[in-house]
Amino acid sequence: MARPGSKRGSGPAGSGAAETRAALIQGAIDALRDTGYAGASAREIARRAGCNQALIFYHFGSVDGLLLAALDEVSAVRLAKYQASVQRSGSSLTELVKTARSVFDEDLDRGYVAVLVAMIAGAQSSPALGAEVAARLAPWREFAAESLQPFLGGAPLAGMIRGEEVAHAIVALYLGLEMLASLDGDRAAALALFDRARRAASLLDLLGAGSSVREQR
Amino acid sequence: MARPGSKRGSGPAGSGAAETRAALIQGAIDALRDTGYAGASAREIARRAGCNQALIFYHFGSVDGLLLAALDEVSAVRLAKYQASVQRSGSSLTELVKTARSVFDEDLDRGYVAVLVAMIAGAQSSPALGAEVAARLAPWREFAAESLQPFLGGAPLAGMIRGEEVAHAIVALYLGLEMLASLDGDRAAALALFDRARRAASLLDLLGAGSSVREQR
C-alpha cells in the first residue's frame, strides 16, 4: 500500500502530500499559539512541521495562505465539537454555561482561540487578510447567536436583550478572556467567571422554570 | 530661546531631544494602531515620526523598548482621563456606563485600546515582553475594579458578584470589543451594547434607589 510519488520520508510521518499539508497546518497552529502572528514565519513553521520551508509556498502559495488554512482547520474542528457539545447540553442555560466552561478550558489547552486571536491581531497588517479572517469568524458568531437563541425568546429577560447583541458580547468576552489568560499564563480568573455565570444561570433557569422558556413563539 | 545641541530641524517639529522622543512615541502609537505589532518596525515608525531609524536605538535601546514607552504613554494619558471622567460621572451606574461609552468611542478614534491589544498579542513572541505588558495592564485592571466597587457593595446583586471578577470581565470585554470593531471596521455593534448596558443600568439604579447603594459599610 505504498503511496506513489513520495520518494522518501524525512519529513512528516507518512509522507504523502496530504500528510505534509496536515503537518504544515499543525505547525502553523503551534507557531501561532506559541509565538503569535509576528513569530509565525515560514521557517519557524517548517521547523515545527519537520519539513522544508519551500513546501509552504508549493502547497499554500504564501505564509498567509497557510495561516488562513490553519484558521480554517481550527474553525471546522472546533465548530463541530461545539455544536455537538451544545446540543448534548440540552435546553438548560445552566448546562450551556457548564459546556461553555469545559470548551473554553480545552480551547486554552489546545490553543485554538489563541490562534484566532493571533490572526485577528495579525490581520491589522493587511486589509486583505482582515477580510479573510472576518469571513472565518462569521460562523463562530452565528453559532453563538444560535446557541443563545432558545434562551432569549420567552425568558424572563425577554425584550431587554437582543440575540445578536448578546452573541457579539459573548464572542468579544471569549476573545478578551483568552488574551488575558495567555498574558497572565493563568486561566483561573476566567474559569471563576464561568463558575459565577453558571450560578447566575441556575437562578435564571429557576425563574423561568414555569414560564415559556422552551416556547417557540 | 534656541535649544542647545540641536544642529538642524529636518525631523520632528521643534527638534529637541524631547520632541524627537515624543515624535517617535507618537509614530509607534500610530504604527501599532494601523498595522499591529507585526507591522511596527523601526523603519516604519521612523517614517511616521519623520526622523531617522537609528534614533530609535539611541533613545530607546530597541524597538520593543520604544513600543513599551508608547504603551506607557497611552496608559498614562488614558488613565488620567478615565479617572477624571469617572469621578465626574458621580455615583449613578447609568452615568458610569454613559461615560464608559464615550470613553470607548474616543479610544477607537485615537487607537489607544488598539495599541494595548496589539501589544498583548505581540507579547506572545517573547516572555520578557509579556511581563512588561502585563505590568502596564495592571493599573487598568485596578482602575476598573475601583470604578465598579461603589456599585457592588450594597447593591441588589450583592453577594452574587465579586469586584475583581466583574473587573476582569469588563477588561476582557473591552479588549474583545476593540478587536471585533477593528476587524469589522465598524463600531456600531459595540456601541449598541453600551446603549443596552445603559438601559440595564438605569433599571438597577431604580431598584437600588432606596437601598444602600451609596453606603460605605
Added chain:
DNA sequence: GTCTATACTTGGATAGAC
C-alpha cells in the same frame, strides 16, 4: 543629537536538481 552608511540577520519567495 542626528544623520549616513553599513554589517548582519531573518524572512518571503523562486529555480532547478532529484
Added chain:
DNA sequence: GTCTATCCAAGTATAGAC
C-alpha cells in the same frame, strides 16, 4: 512532491561623520 540553493527585500542594530 520534496529538497537544496539562492535571490532579494526588510529588519535590527552599530559605527562614525557631522
